[in-house]
Amino acid sequence: MIAPGVVELLGVEGFAEESEGELVIDTREPEAYAGGHIAESYSIWLGGLPVFGGWLGDEHSPVYLATDREGDVDTAAMHLSRIGIDKVRAGLAGGFGRWRSSGRGIQRAATLSPRELSVNLDDYQLLDVREVDEFDGGHIPGALHCFVGELESRLEHLALKRGCPVVVTCGVGHRAGIGISILQRAGYRQVYNLLGGMSAWTKLELPMAK
Secondary structure, eight states, X not given: OOOTXXXXXXXXXXXXXXXXXXXXEEOSOHHHHHHOBOTTOEEOOGGGHHHHHHHHOOTTOOEEEEOSSTTHHHHHHHHHHTTTOOOEEEEETTOHHHHHHHTOOOBOOEEEOHHHHHHTGGGSEEEEOSOHHHHHHOBOTTXXXXXXXXXXXXXXXXXXXXXXXXXXXXXXXXXXXXXXXXXXXXXXXXXXXXXXXXXHHHHTTOOOBO
8 A cells, every 4th residue: 555645746847757658647627637638648537546547557557647736646646556556656746737837738638518519419429438338328319339448448449530529428527538538649639528428418308319
């Protein structure tokens, strides 16, 4: 188990140099991630690390953490340690805000509201990353399905068109944030997180398929 205060904190330059080519996890909320993040980083919100951290890393993976607040580094490291991921090398000192104010490169994703999507449904590819039973219970018409934990390994089989924007949805947007980061790492540039996910879509009584 990783004890509090053990994870090294690196300034922007040191973090950028050491984490290049390694597994970088951004633990902020998906809307914050969409607004700006370190290129090639994965989005896994802080509370989702115990569940989804193991899908993207393993006991051999050196991990670097970009958090909302510096104090979240120890919490994130402990969450990962509980699932056997102990090689947390460093956290970003000062949180992501320090990276943003440094002037270093920032990658962005996009967001879309259910209403915006519903009136332009044919303009997007839809990817639902919930569990299969959630998808079978009701989904947006025309949506493809792939559970987010399997998305990275199955992405090439989904045959998503790179030139057409992709909207990713889940229950409320957290798992979709992971999906967004996986798609960006694979070279997809027009990616959108459906704000509020299927919860908002359902409450607005928008079209559903089963």
